[in-house]
Amino acid sequence: MMEFFFGGVEPVDPGSGGVSGGGGSPKRPEDETLQPDELRHGRTQSADGSRIQSDQRPHRHPVHTGSTFLPVQVLCRLQQQRGGRRLRHQRTGGQRLQQSEVGEVDGRCDAQQRRFRPSFLHICPDAVRGEQMVYWCNGAQISSPHDQEILQSIEEQLEPWSASCWEEELVESCSLRTDPLTQINSCYMDELTSLCFHRDLNSSCPLKFVHSSFHGVGHVFVQQAFYAFGFAPPIPVPEQKDPDPNFSSVCCPNPEEGESVLELSLLLAERENARIILATDPDADRLAVAEKSDGCGWKVFTGNELAALLGWWMFFNWKDAHPDPADTQKVYMLATTVSSKILQTFARIEGFHFEETLPGFKWIGNRIHELSKMGNNVIFAFEESIGFLCGGLVPEKDGVSSAVVVAEMAAYLHNKNLSLNQQLLNIYQTYGHHVSQTSYVVCDDPTTIQTIFCRIRNFNCEASYPKTCGGVRIVHVRDVTTGYDSSRPDLRSVLPVTRSSHMITFTLQNGVVATLRTSGTEPKIKCYTEYCAAPGTRETAPQSRPGERPASASGCPGGGGIPAPLCTPEKYNWGGSTIITGVHESRRTSYWN
Structure with a gap:
C-alpha cells in the first residue's frame, strides 16, 4: 500500500521515432536520456519513492499523485484508463526505470521501427511480503521480457543524482499536480455493481458481517463496496481498521494464516453475533473468510x-x-x-x-x-x-x-x-470432492535446494524421475523448469518454461496430483496436493486395489488418499530433503522409488 504517483507522460508521435512534448515543445529522440537539469525544472522525478514533481511551465505535462493510500487493484484500474501513454520514472537514489521498447503490448506503434511501445508502469510495494510489484499498461503485473529489461535499465544507472536536482516543494505548489483518486474510485465502485445480482436480498439481509483490514487500506473501500451492493456496512475490527505499518495487533499481517491471526475478528464476531468474517490483507488484494457453524465453532475456508x-x-x-x-x-x-x-x-x-x-x-x-x-x-x-x-x-x-x-x-x-x-x-x-493439502519445508541454502531437485530429476539414474510415491505408481511427470511433460505426445510442457525456479508435478495412479516448487518470495520448498473424486459420489478417498491397505490410512492429516510424504514433507525424506534436516543423503526413504 502506498501513495500512488504517475507523471512525465508524453504522447508518442507515430512515425517520428521520438516523443512530442505538449504546447509545441520540441521532439526528443527516443534514446536520449533526460538530464538532471531537465528533471529539476520538470519531467518526472521521485525524492522519497512516493512523491514526484513537474515544472510549472504550461507546456509540460501533469503529474498525478495520490492524497491517500489505496488498494493496488484500484491503481490497476487507473493504469488501464491511462493506457497508451509513455512514462519515465526516476526512483529514489537515481535509479531510473525506462520502459522496454520491445513486446506487443498496448501502446502506439512506431512506424519506423515497426514495433509497439508499451504504456507505463508503476511501482507498488507489497506490504506483507516486502516485495515490489510493477504494473504494466494493461493493468497486469509485468512478466518476461519486461522484468529483465527494467532490471537492466536500473543497473545501467546506479549513480544517484545530485541533491541539487530535487525541488520537493513543487510537489505541493505545482499547478500541474492532480489527484485522480476521487474519479478513479467512483469509476471502480460503479463498475463493481456489475457483480451485484441480488440487490433486493442484500438490502434486507439479516446476516451480520465482521471485516478486518489487517492494518491496511481495505476498510474504507470495503465499506463503500457494501454500500454499492445495498448492504448495511460490515462491522470493522477497530484495532485493525486504520493503516499501520507496524501491524501492531497481529503477529503476522497475513489472513492466509487462518484462525491464528483472526483472534480479534473472532472475538468481535462473537460479541456482535455475526456469522461471517471477511479479512482482507493490508493491500486489500487477498481475502480470507470464516463462517460460524451451529455447535461446531468457526470454519475458516481455504483458498x-x-x-x-x-x-x-x-x-x-x-x-x-x-x-x-x-x-x-x-x-x-x-x-x-x-x-x-x-x-x-x-x-x-x-x-x-x-x-x-x-x-x-x-x-x-x-x-x-x-x-x-x-x-x-x-x-x-x-x-x-x-x-x-x-x-x-x-x-x-x-x-x-x-x-x-x-x-x-x-x-x-x-x-x-x-x-x-x-x-x-x-x-x-x-x-466430486476435491481434497487438497498444502505444506512446505524451509531451506535457506540455494545449493541445497538445487541438489534436492537435481536428485528428483536423476532419481535412480540420469534423467529419471521417481516411479512411485507412498506405494502408489506415478503415471505422469511434468517439469516446468525443463519443459518436460510425460503426458503429452511430444513430451513438451504447455506451460512456459521457467528455468529461474523449480516446479515438478506428479500425477499418481490413484488420482492424486502433487506439485513441488520453490517459493518465489520465501526460502521454502512448497508441496501442493489434491485428490479429485468422481462427480455424483460421496467418495472422499480413492478406492484401494485388492490386497492394498485403504488409501485413507496413509497417514495424511488431510485424508483423501494423499500419500503421507506429500502432506507432511517435513516429516519425510522426500526428494532428498534429508539434506535439510542434516541426515546423510544416502538414507533414501522407501516412500519414493
Whole structure:
C-alpha cells in the first residue's frame, strides 16, 4: 500500500521515432536520456519513492499523485484508463526505470521501427511480503521480457543524482499536480455493481458481517463496496481498521494464516453475533473468510474452498443471465497450476473453458488481457493463496470486490436456509470432492535446494524421475523448469518454461496430483496436493486395489488418499530433503522409488 504517483507522460508521435512534448515543445529522440537539469525544472522525478514533481511551465505535462493510500487493484484500474501513454520514472537514489521498447503490448506503434511501445508502469510495494510489484499498461503485473529489461535499465544507472536536482516543494505548489483518486474510485465502485445480482436480498439481509483490514487500506473501500451492493456496512475490527505499518495487533499481517491471526475478528464476531468474517490483507488484494457453524465453532475456508464457492456463484449467475448454451463458448475461468482443479471440473461438466497458468497472478492477469482482446469473457480466476478475481474489473486479484461478492452469496444462500459450508458440500456432491493439502519445508541454502531437485530429476539414474510415491505408481511427470511433460505426445510442457525456479508435478495412479516448487518470495520448498473424486459420489478417498491397505490410512492429516510424504514433507525424506534436516543423503526413504 502506498501513495500512488504517475507523471512525465508524453504522447508518442507515430512515425517520428521520438516523443512530442505538449504546447509545441520540441521532439526528443527516443534514446536520449533526460538530464538532471531537465528533471529539476520538470519531467518526472521521485525524492522519497512516493512523491514526484513537474515544472510549472504550461507546456509540460501533469503529474498525478495520490492524497491517500489505496488498494493496488484500484491503481490497476487507473493504469488501464491511462493506457497508451509513455512514462519515465526516476526512483529514489537515481535509479531510473525506462520502459522496454520491445513486446506487443498496448501502446502506439512506431512506424519506423515497426514495433509497439508499451504504456507505463508503476511501482507498488507489497506490504506483507516486502516485495515490489510493477504494473504494466494493461493493468497486469509485468512478466518476461519486461522484468529483465527494467532490471537492466536500473543497473545501467546506479549513480544517484545530485541533491541539487530535487525541488520537493513543487510537489505541493505545482499547478500541474492532480489527484485522480476521487474519479478513479467512483469509476471502480460503479463498475463493481456489475457483480451485484441480488440487490433486493442484500438490502434486507439479516446476516451480520465482521471485516478486518489487517492494518491496511481495505476498510474504507470495503465499506463503500457494501454500500454499492445495498448492504448495511460490515462491522470493522477497530484495532485493525486504520493503516499501520507496524501491524501492531497481529503477529503476522497475513489472513492466509487462518484462525491464528483472526483472534480479534473472532472475538468481535462473537460479541456482535455475526456469522461471517471477511479479512482482507493490508493491500486489500487477498481475502480470507470464516463462517460460524451451529455447535461446531468457526470454519475458516481455504483458498481452494473459497474458489469452489466463488466459481460456482459466478457461473450460476452468469448462466441465469445467459440461457443460450452458445454463449458459454466465450466463457473462461482461470487458475494457477498449483491451485485446485475444481474449476476444471466445472468447465468439463458445464461446457465453458478453463485454463491453467504458472503460479503468480501476473500470469493470470496477462492471460485475461489476451483472452479479452479475442472477445472472450473471463468471469472468475484465482490462486490458492486466497487471491480471487470475480469478473474482469482489473487483471489483478481483488479482495475488495471478492469480499462483497462473498457477502451477497452468503445472503442468497441464507435466504435458501443454507450456509456457505453447506453449499460447499453441495458443490462437492455435484462435481466430486476435491481434497487438497498444502505444506512446505524451509531451506535457506540455494545449493541445497538445487541438489534436492537435481536428485528428483536423476532419481535412480540420469534423467529419471521417481516411479512411485507412498506405494502408489506415478503415471505422469511434468517439469516446468525443463519443459518436460510425460503426458503429452511430444513430451513438451504447455506451460512456459521457467528455468529461474523449480516446479515438478506428479500425477499418481490413484488420482492424486502433487506439485513441488520453490517459493518465489520465501526460502521454502512448497508441496501442493489434491485428490479429485468422481462427480455424483460421496467418495472422499480413492478406492484401494485388492490386497492394498485403504488409501485413507496413509497417514495424511488431510485424508483423501494423499500419500503421507506429500502432506507432511517435513516429516519425510522426500526428494532428498534429508539434506535439510542434516541426515546423510544416502538414507533414501522407501516412500519414493
